[in-house]
Amino acid sequence: MARSSFVSFHYQRDHWRVQQVLKMGALDQQLELPSQDWEAVKSRGDTAVKAWIDEQMKYKQAVIVLIGNETASRKFVKYEIERAWSIKKPLLGIRIHGLKNSLQATDMPGANPFASFGFSDSTRTYADYVPVYDPAEYTGKYAPSSSDIYTAIQSNIADWATNGYRRP
Numbered sequence: 001m002a003r004s005s006f007v008s009f010h011y012q013r014d015h016w017r018v019q020q021v022l023k024m025g026a027l028d029q030q031l032e033l034p035s036q037d038w039e040a041v042k043s044r045g046d047t048a049v050k051a052w053i054d055e056q057m058k059y060k061q062a063v064i065v066l067i068g069n070e071t072a073s074r075k076f077v078k079y080e081i082e083r084a085w086s087i088k089k090p091l092l093g094i095r096i097h098g099l100k101n102s103l104q105a106t107d108m109p110g111a112n113p114f115a116s117f118g119f120s121d122s123t124r125t126y127a128d129y130v131p132v133y134d135p136a137e138y139t140g141k142y143a144p145s146s147s148d149i150y151t152a153i154q155s156n157i158a159d160w161a162t163n164g165y166r167r168p
Contacts, residue, residue: 003027013107014068027161046075054083060089064092064094064161067093067095078113082117089164090164091130091164091165095133
């Protein structure tokens with residue numbers, strides 16, 4: 001059964017990998033702006049982009065961050081994480097660096113994007129609460145191929161999507 005999730009990712013670097021995940025059918029299709037429309041929203045400034053994100057996230061059951069090599073450094077990914085936390089959406093991450101891109105290349109793993117968000121009264125970060133699933137750990141192989149990673153994501157994403165951290 002498809003789960004209604006907002007998917008956060010680094011567009012330029014990981015679009016191809018993300019499309020593979022979205023086409024698995026385990027998640028409801030997320031409205032994705034064509035690049036020209038995205039540029040039109042971006043040209044209106046950060047406030048317009050944030051409004052678009054807020055509207056898209058509003059009725060979703062969970063927020064999934066698809067983590068590639070540079071995802072943790074992206075301004076709007078950071079906003080999406082902060083927004084999901086503030087409105088108490090279940091939140092989780094899935095590593096996708098092991099999937100091939102359009103050039104048939106995999107990538108290096110990226111930093112945990114939840115580790116850069118902390119609390120004023122603690123040394124803990126969101127990473128201490130939000131699960132990050134690494135499909136390589138679910139393949140049973142020491143050096144899984146892109147195909148193995150794809151199969152691991154496809155087999156587990158529906159369960160992972162229901163196990164995001166639910167902020168009290």
